[in-house]
Amino acid sequence: MTTATTNLRPAPFLRRYLTFTWLTLAIAAAIMVFEAFANPSLVVNTLVTGGMWALMAAGLAMVFGVMNIPNFAHGELFLLGSFTAFTVFSPIQEALFEDPSLTWLKVVGPIPGMVASLVIGAIAGVLLEVVLFRPLRRRSREQWVMNTFLLTAGVSVVAINSYRLVVGNDYHGVPGYWTLPPVDVFGVPISVDRLMVLMIAIVTIGLFALFLQRTRLGRAIRAVSQDETGAQMAGIDLNRVFVLTMGISCALAALAGASLLFLFPAYPDVGLQPLYTAWFVVILAGLGNVPGAVVGAFIVALLQNLTIFYVGVGWVDVLPTVFIMLILLFKPSGLFGSAVKGVWEQ
Amino acid sequence: MSATVPKGRLLDVENVEAGYELLQVLWDVSLHVDEGEFVALLGPNGAGKTTTLRTIAGFLKPLDGGISFRGRAIAGAPAHAVSRMGIGYVSESLNLFPAMSVGENLQVGANAVRDKAQIASTLELVFQLFPRLLERRDQLAGTLSGGERKMLAIGRGLMGSPSLLLVDEPSLGLAPMATVATFEALKALRARGVTILLVEQNVNTTLRLVDRAYVLEQGRIVLEGTGEQLLRNPHVQSAYLGI
Amino acid sequence: MIAKAPSPSTRAARLRANRRRIALVAVLVVALVLPFIPPFTGEDYRRWLVGAAFIAAQAVAFDFTAGYINIVNFGFAAFVGLGGYTSGLLAVELGVPPVIGMVVGGFVSGLVGLLTGALTLRLRGIYAAVMAWFVGLALMGIVRNVPELTRGSLGLAVPSLLDSPQNLPYYYVILAMLVVTFGVLTWVVRSRFGLAFRAIGQNLAAAKASGINPTRYLVINFVLSCAFAGWLGGFYAHYYGILTPDVMLTSHTVEVLAIAYIGGRGSLWGAAVVAFPLSIGVEYVKVQFSTLPGVHLVLYGLLLILVMIYRPGGVAGIVQGVDAWIARRRSPAEGASPAA
Secondary structure (H helix, E strand, C coil): CCCCCCCCCHHHHHHHCHHHHHHHHHHHHHHHHHHHHHCHHHHHHHHHHHHHHHHHHHHHHHHHHHHCCCCCCHHHHHHHHHHHHHHHHHHHHHHHHHCCCCHHHHHHCHHHHHHHHHHHHHHHHHHHHHHHHHHHHHHCCCCHHHHHHHHHHHHHHHHHHHHHHHCCCCCECCCCCCCCCCEEECCEEECHHHHHHHHHHHHHHHHHHHHHHHCHHHHHHHHHHHCHHHHHHCCCCHHHHHHHHHHHHHHHHHHHHHHCCCCCCECCCCCHHHHHHHHHHHHHHCCCCHHHHHHHHHHHHHHHHHHHHHCCHHHHHCHHHHHHHHHHHHCCCCCCCCCCCCCCCC | CHHHCCCCEEEEEEEEEEEECCEEEEEEEEEEEECCCEEEEECCCCCCHHHHHHHHHCCCCCCEEEEEECCEECCCCCHHHHHHHCEEEECCCCCCCCCCEHHHHHHHHCCCCCCHHHHHHHHHHHHHHCHHHHHCCCCEHHHCCHHHHHHHHHHHHHHCCCCEEEEECCCCCCCHHHHHHHHHHHHHHHHCCCEEEEEECCHHHHHHHCCEEEEEECCEEEEEEEHHHHHHCHHHHHHCCCC | CCCCCCCCCHHHHHHHHHHHHHHHHHHHHHHHHHHHCCCCCCHHHHHHHHHHHHHHHHHHHHHHHHCCCCCCCCCHHHHHHHHHHHHHHHHHHHCCCHHHHHHHHHHHHHHHHHHHHHHHCCCCHHHHHHHHHHHHHHHHHHHHHCHHHHCHHHCEECCCCCCCCCCHHHHHHHHHHHHHHHHHHHHHHHCHHHHHHHHHHHCHHHHHHCCCCHHHHHHHHHHHHHHHHHHHHHHHHHHHCEECHHHHCHHHHHHHHHHHHHHCCCCCHHHHHHHHHHHHHHHHHHHHCCCCCCHHHHHHHHHHHHHHHHCCCHHHHHHHHHHHHHHHHHCCCCCCCCCC
8 A cells, every 4th residue: 555655845846756746837937927017906816716726725725635634624724814803903903993002012913813713713723624634534534535624514504504503604804904094005005914925925934934944843843744654653743643633733824814805805705715625625635745836826826816807707617617627638647747647545 | 689699680470371363373472581681583484573562561461480580570560650660662664654744753763861961961972873763853763764764763763762772674664785784773772771572583683793692483482592692503504594 | 646556455445445335325314314304394404405415426427527537527517507408408399208307407518518529639638628627618609599489588387297286206306317427437337438537547648559530539539428417417407496607607617516526526526525514614604604605615615725735636536545444454464554
């Protein structure tokens, strides 16, 4: 029994698919440069949503790479994050409304909500692993991928509808996090919210990459994704790695939900599009490929924003799917195609 | 329990029965390894040598019987716990991390060790034993040659500073030159006082190398003795040495 | 897994098969007379029966793929909807009779299934599942985005299948469709195709080694399942008389999927039989808690989670277990463990 060797290192990933990766990146960059002159807002939107899709997709890819779980409830962590941020930020927003002179609160006000969503997301992830995946793993690992796929589908349905029962169908959003004047970047005014969200994405992804590359626990996670048996031989406790992996992955998804609250208000189905997009990215980049997921997220965000801008918001589910079908037609193993063919079920 | 354990006894396998779903492989297997000893487990294909190692390493739960390490019962303990207790395991398929560099593979091997100085000195030892690994330190494990991969697997096994190293068929699939190098490394390890339980099919070479050996046939221990005794044993001579 | 020990007498096996056949006929008889047993004599309850038979038939078609070739068609509801819209639009725009439209709907769904399957079924199971989901979402997006044709979320009014405003004739129609779906798919499963499906679903590499061209069989299976989904979607359109893009929602796929897996993967009959009590029970809960939208989906989801963790064989697995237990008690030699 061989585990799929998943690849959490940027260097070999880039090396192996050099031409295809660079070709794609070059096309994407060319479009970006062109659009930057024509529609600066499109570029900003691409970077902002792309950064958050990267958080979603990186977590999704990591959970698949390490635990072989295709998490279909990943979007509900996004919902959890956005609702947590809303709950925490609302009173702060009110305080600001009553006393607009609290400049310091204007600056740090949104942070508690994001931190809270990180923590709650991590807790939810740990619970998912301990309450659901571990009992299933202990009982049987036969047809594991399909079983966990269905299991998480069940979790998603339960989560969405429980939320609907408890919180209701209303939209819970905020008009903006940072009520500060827009910042001028190369002559283009950009809202502080967008700028901050982009910063959050960059910093989080950077820290996440450092964690995976440079720390003992990060290496343990990568080791498990490459060879579970080998990791156990090295004294790595799989259960602890699984808990850690789920916790981080879900915390990232919740942070994405919290950060995008000003664009995506919390409501029962809000997780669907992020989930769909994250899956889209992961399929494009190859399952379990974390750095590929980060790169892919920006490409998909560009694709979506181009579709929204030039075709219409309704087609955002249609055109990217046609695109991915075309890719599969010419390159059956996916855009950055890792070892897909021949590997069936672990 | 520890009262009955002879002094210097490291590993004790007592009347172990083990196997897989619907297929029992080991029948009443008993063996022991003392501190500082180099012991081999020999036998034909399918005799249950690998199963024995897997059972000791905690990847397989024995159906019956006991395994103790330094007097502590370890049968049924999870593999990572067994590894942390000080039993290193170099499997037949090596189980390296192909997308990690040689250096990273070794670092993961020391995952359970917190003492930085100890990690550094073990790393030095590994590079002394296998200078090739030092040359290839930044190369991905997936791109190494067969012999280098064996070296890396043994090196990774050593990084946890085990008191007992289980090594499964290091000569399998290796060119003669690489086989010699691997055996030399094991000899050097033994000289440094590492206790080794080696599984091999290469009976002639192995018996000249080890202190003691067991012969496993169809899941049962059929012979036990020092290397010299077994080399002179008529059954070993006719069945394994072709004399 | 339960390894089937070689049966000492084929007679016992034949008896068991006979017993199963009798049980199925009995279930069918119950389904036939059910609308005349109170409380199902009421129109509301008969509507539930129609819904139960409809979801039962979908679950059978779904399980044909999920349970046999181990591919979860996550866009199943979209294929149902595609058939419904095809048939509905043919009737509205061209006046094609619903009976013909439904068959055409089945063909169209099968065709899209062929395109999807040919592209994705070469890949790992999970890729195929997710890609089917993407295709489903894309289909829903298309239906939403051409309101000139589909009326979008306002809903497309579709002529009825029958003249009668009563539920009873519709019930017998959908029951007949369920029997046809079940019969045809069971027949396929029993043929040499079924053996290949199972072989591929359980072990792709081994199936390849024994000379089976897996992709061909996978695609055949997928297309058949999608075609039945489309045909059943036609019934949905001409029964409810109104179609919105929401018919293609993933949550509908999850409902079907939950029933298929609770019934027991790879059994077909399990899904068909379980659908009745389950969907009627859920309808009951829905009515009782009409102020709580989505409570029925919570139930489906929880049941699915519990089944996945504790009873992966579903109801069919439990029945098989009981069957084996009875057999063991009757002849101890038959159930003896091969290890002994």
